[in-house]
Amino acid sequence: MVRAVGTMVNSGSSVDYPGTTTAVRLKYRGEEVTYTISSAEIELFLEDYASSNNGVKKRSTGTVKEVERFVWQFFEFVRTGRLIKGTNRGRSRTAIKAPEEDVEYHITRRELERYVTVILSEYSSASAAKRLKIVKRFLREIGIPVQYLGILDNGIRLTERAKKKEQEFKTPILTVEDGREVFKRLERLYDLGAISYCQYIKAISFVLVEFATGLRVSEIARLKAEHVDFENHRIVLSTQLTKEGKLLNLKEGNKVVFLTREAETALKFYINECRDKITGQDGYLFVTNAPTVLDGETKTTLFIHKIIQKSKKYEAFEANLDFPLLESPDIRFKMSFGRKLFIQVWQSRAEKLGVDGYLADAISRKLTGHTPPSDVHKLHYQNISRTKMWEYYNKIYYNVSFLTERQKELLGLSRPKRSRGSNFPFFGGAYALAPFHGYTQERALPVNPVEAPLAWN
Numbered sequence: 001m002v003r004a005v006g007t008m009v010n011s012g013s014s015v016d017y018p019g020t021t022t023a024v025r026l027k028y029r030g031e032e033v034t035y036t037i038s039s040a041e042i043e044l045f046l047e048d049y050a051s052s053n054n055g056v057k058k059r060s061t062g063t064v065k066e067v068e069r070f071v072w073q074f075f076e077f078v079r080t081g082r083l084i085k086g087t088n089r090g091r092s093r094t095a096i097k098a099p100e101e102d103v104e105y106h107i108t109r110r111e112l113e114r115y116v117t118v119i120l121s122e123y124s125s126a127s128a129a130k131r132l133k134i135v136k137r138f139l140r141e142i143g144i145p146v147q148y149l150g151i152l153d154n155g156i157r158l159t160e161r162a163k164k165k166e167q168e169f170k171t172p173i174l175t176v177e178d179g180r181e182v183f184k185r186l187e188r189l190y191d192l193g194a195i196s197y198c199q200y201i202k203a204i205s206f207v208l209v210e211f212a213t214g215l216r217v218s219e220i221a222r223l224k225a226e227h228v229d230f231e232n233h234r235i236v237l238s239t240q241l242t243k244e245g246k247l248l249n250l251k252e253g254n255k256v257v258f259l260t261r262e263a264e265t266a267l268k269f270y271i272n273e274c275r276d277k278i279t280g281q282d283g284y285l286f287v288t289n290a291p292t293v294l295d296g297e298t299k300t301t302l303f304i305h306k307i308i309q310k311s312k313k314y315e316a317f318e319a320n321l322d323f324p325l326l327e328s329p330d331i332r333f334k335m336s337f338g339r340k341l342f343i344q345v346w347q348s349r350a351e352k353l354g355v356d357g358y359l360a361d362a363i364s365r366k367l368t369g370h371t372p373p374s375d376v377h378k379l380h381y382q383n384i385s386r387t388k389m390w391e392y393y394n395k396i397y398y399n400v401s402f403l404t405e406r407q408k409e410l411l412g413l414s415r416p417k418r419s420r421g422s423n424f425p426f427f428g429g430a431y432a433l434a435p436f437h438g439y440t441q442e443r444a445l446p447v448n449p450v451e452a453p454l455a456w457n
Contacts, residue, residue: 035107035144039099042075045142069096070134074115075105083118107139112148116155129159173327174341175348179211179402181323182333187404188319189311198274199307204407205263205270206286206304209235210338211345211402212263214368216243217336221302224283225271233390233398234258244369256386257367258393262403262413269411304335343368350396359384363392 050064073096077083084096115135119128136152183204190200209220213235222241229236239253259267270285271278281288287302311321322332343364350360364370366384408414 033108035148036104037107037142038102038104039075040102041142042071042105043098045138046071067134067138070131071138072096072098073131074135074138077115077118078105078107078111079103081114083122085122107144107148109148109151112151116151120155120158125159125162129156129163132156132159170331172325172331172337172340174337174344175326176345176400176402177326178333178337179341179345180404181326182207182321183403183407185311185319185321185323187406188317189307189314189321192314192317192319194310194314194319195307198277199303201266201270201273201410202286203304203307204403204411205266207335207338208260208263208266208402210335211341212260212397212400213257214339214342214346214364215257216339217302217304219243221284221287223285225278225285226283228259228264228267228271230264230268233264233394242369255369256389258390258398260398260400262401262408262411265411265413308335339368345400346397349400353396355392355396359388360392360396363389367393 046064046068049067050059073084076096116132119131122128123131132152132155136149136156139152140149186195186200186203186207189195190197195203206220209215209223210217213220215235215237219237219242223235223237227235227237235257237255237257239255240251242255267285278285286304308321311319314320322334325331325333346360346364350357362384366389403411403413405414
């Protein structure tokens with residue numbers, strides 16, 4: 001039987017505490033109870049956590065590492081009284097991990113109260129809530145009593161209230177113009193030689209799919225060429241590959257989302273131009289290492305995040321993909337905002353077109369996988385056919401445009417425009433050869449922003 005042993009130092013007697021998977025020694029110091037646990041015992045708990053998930057599915061490496069980081073951060077705070085953070089504004093990095101030697105941690109009510117206070121002051125409400133919930137779960141597993149866990153619950157309640165308020169200020173307002181700015185900056189990155197031709201059309205396709213479908217970045221990373229149904233202007237993705245399917249452990253069914261004219265044209269072009277590369281990565285459109293997709297590690301390995309990181313070097317050329325939003329200038333664009341952009345642009349266009357607001361909202365919820373209002377009629381009896389969904393999508397969103405003129409020319413969506421006295425498109429005050437099929441790119445624009453700061457004037 002798995003148990004914890006409690007030893008009352010002052011009396012010399014012992015008590016068994018069932019229900020935990022390691023030993024927690026209780027020591028009385030005056031009127032305050034101190035719970036003591038060793039780092040070796042903590043590691044055993046974390047190993048058990050990593051290897052099991054209530055029999056549902058193996059936890060992703062990213063989730064396990066996050067839990068380990070939060071747990072060790074808590075125990076090091078208990079031991080030292082200092083909150084160790086994993087990074088210091090990008091200048092230095094401190095690893096949050098288990099100590100090399102076995103040490104003991106003493107948990108008291110006072111230390112828990114101090115930890116909650118510091119966490120609330122150092123992190124945003126969402127980040128603080130995540131840490132408090134993980135630490136609470138861990139302490140509950142090792143046998144810390146409910147009255148002590150209540151201290152963490154108080155902190156969690158405060159974060160939940162603050163989160164609702166913060167959400168009002170942190171939710172970005174996204175427009176079509178913000179989406180268009182992304183493609184302008186991708187074009188500049190390509191002209192500067194920062195990304196290759198294949199990376200360029202791959203990035204165009206990826207971002208267009210995100211803006212067109214409302215799929216999450218992790219879901220787009222799981223797309224294969226076989227998931228795209230060009231004849232019906234849509235993507236059909238197994239429910240198992242969606243966030244909802246993974247959370248609910250769904251084994252059957254498909255999620256259907258539609259493509260804009262630009263998105264489906266870009267995908268066709270990309271698949272045709274980079275067919276060998278896609279075939280070499282087992283049919284995956286946007287990842288080269290399929291196992292990372294299955295392990296849920298796409299966020300850190302996905303090519304688009306590397307391009308965003310690289311783009312920060314080109315701030316002087318307005319090619320940085322981390323740029324302030326038009327209507328929310330205090331918030332900078334993130335690739336994960338594509339889902340929000342889809343929903344907000346959809347709503348805006350639906351209102352302008354004067355379509356049925358109720359159905360437009362219901363269809364956008366269905367496309368994004370958001371739960372409809374909890375109403376028996378809506379949940380169990382009303383159903384919207386895919387034909388009706390496509391009818392509304394076609395009317396509201398199919399022709400929305402994000403691409404630059406040169407990108408449209410590249411994909412064959414418009415005829416090339418020629419500048420006077422030249423066979424090549426004119427851009428930014430210097431000639432740059434557009435990468436049409438069969439051409440070898442020649443750079444007329446500088447690739448070093450330090451050496452040529454005036455080239456874009």
